[in-house]
Amino acid sequence: MNTCYNPFSLDGKTILITGASSGIGQATAIESSKLGANLIITGRNESRLNETLSQLKPGNHVAISSDLCNADDLKELTTQLPSLDGVVLCAGINETIPVQFCSPKKFQKIFETNFFSTVELVRLIIKTKKVNNGGSVVAISSAGGNFAINFGNGIYGSAKSALSTWCKFLAQELALKKIRVNAICPGMVKTPLIESGAISAEQLEQDMIKYPLKRFGEPSEIAWACIYFLSDASKWVTGTDFLIDGGYDLR
Template identity: 35%
Template sequence: MSFNPFSLAGRRILVTGASSGIGRQIAISCADMGAAVVITGRDPTRLDDTLGQLVGDGHTAVPADLLETGAIDRVVAASGALNGVVLAAGIAKMVPFRMISQAHLDTVLGLNVHVPLLLIKSLLAKRSLQQGASIVFVGAVASEVGPVATAVYSASKAALLGAARTLALEVAKHKMRANVLSPGYVRTPLLDALGNTGAKIDALLDITPLGMGEPVDVAHAAVFLLSDASRWVTRSLFIADGGLTTRMSV
């Protein structure tokens, strides 16, 4: 059999936020490419549903609210030795700037920034990440576009790029890589929730050359960043948005 640079066979990948949406599809696609997948999410029922969709053997589900004390330690302990991590857990809430509260900051920055950084820190401290491991932070094009009423969310996703670029320098001696995968508007429950709170999703899709994305479009990009196909890619911002942000910046 010829070498497939996109194969994840023999690798163990941790995916957070795997109970729905993009995180779920990334877990499914990683398993399809041969990985043993460790999945975590807040909803045990939906997480079990994801687990049931993973082909192959060696998969593990760890229900956890990563904002709770001790949850990160439990996930790290259950993960074992890892060859890759996808940090897809996140929250999006629309709040106008004039209505930002401390509680809103704590919730959004806590899950979108503090949790992924502390999780990676713990994995490094426990030496769970193996030589050549790939770390993928899931960002959002909101950090580039800055939609109305998303100041805290946009800021939280923008913070990931700076963190990833510094992290990538610090782990390069171990041939590890860190990148940010930034999806556009993808058909997920999160997008539906944003639409229900007043986001003008249809207007954004009208100016997206390739239209609405699907979770699998982002998952395939994640597989690329986890695999040997991207072994010379680190500190990068990988935008998968159907051409939306390029068109808006011209």
Template identity: 45%
Template sequence: MDNPFSLENKTILVTGASSGIGRQIAISTAGMGASLYISGRNTERLNETLQLLPRAGHTHNTADLTNESELDVLVDASPNLDGLVLSSGIVQTLPFKFASHLALDNMMQANFYAPVLLLNKLLRKKKLNKGCSVVFISSIAGNFTGTKGNSMYSASKGAINAMQKVIAVELAAQKIRVNNVSPAMVKTGMLDNATVFSTEQIEQDEKNYPLGYGEPLDVANGVIYLLSDASKWVTGISLILDGGFTIQ
């Protein structure tokens, strides 16, 4: 029986692949048979990801997606794609009263403008094959929860979720699907190195999750579903991955 979750013969671009969730998505999609074109800002860490990918033949391109010239180089070098995972982004915890024009600009540049403009440029260059699946990495903070200190981050992810729905409708005629995964708290290096919250605070927060915090692999598995033919009738959705957090 054919495996509908297989990514054999699919070429997929993963941004933010130099660490964390993006790195695991790259590893997992390659493990499902995809040929990877990966991008990240840190050359050393991106090379580490490349070495971790199963099989040979994958390519990479170091790029800061907030820099338009580097974005253009990434697009021009891209092969035609069957899948696109927009995983790059930043997190900054800051109470709303301390938000500034500059801080908002930095957040929106990294989390909203960069992935949206990358998708726009790939479309203009006709780099997305018919049947391509686009997956934004969003967050439950975008539409489903509100957390103190998270207003700018929530706004950037909410903007992604809103635009994604319209793009999904516009591209449906080309059989290009556009979805997002919206994780809650995931155990990554960013969490290990957190300075805003103490270990005790993080441990206490995890108790609010019926299934505990997630792992990067949990997010990667959701992305594989949306990239695969198993989800060929799915577009415009937010796939919530939260260990039961939002059902309470």
């Protein structure tokens, strides 16, 4: 019996993770390093990015501070990338905005980070052939907009819904190169996005009760799903929206 068998191993794989300075991106970097991945992590906040780097298990890891909404930063990041076996797209922002305040400026701000910059990064790395045949692209979308409609979440949900749809088209086009593309749609996860103060502690408690499992998700629980899609265990999976929401959609 081979006790070392692990279809979820990332040993020897080189993986780019955006939004790695906090939340799901940080957890995905840490957990991936435990399974043998060599990581390129990127984020806007250099000090927090280096904090993530310090928590990684030993490997050939690189931290590159970059603002994906800045065209020059995006091109510079692309030129620095080695050949990749995986990409995890975690960069994102959120803001609770009632419909009457959803101005074009607000749409542009949220779509720029949650959709346009992500799409442009993938376009550049595909165009420059940075992703190896047989590689995997994983996008962190959201249950909001795809499976759950909540007050004030219109712009964020629309951007994430657009991201999920785009992933399906990308999956179809990249299938010829054996590159898989999947989206993960988390429900509420305990990250800095929900600790910004826009939603009160009381409101969060009320929302938590709506989940059959009576709690929000942990970043590591989304990271483990990312690892599944990055690993050879999911070699026959592409074009999916993988819902992880503690049963919220059962309501």
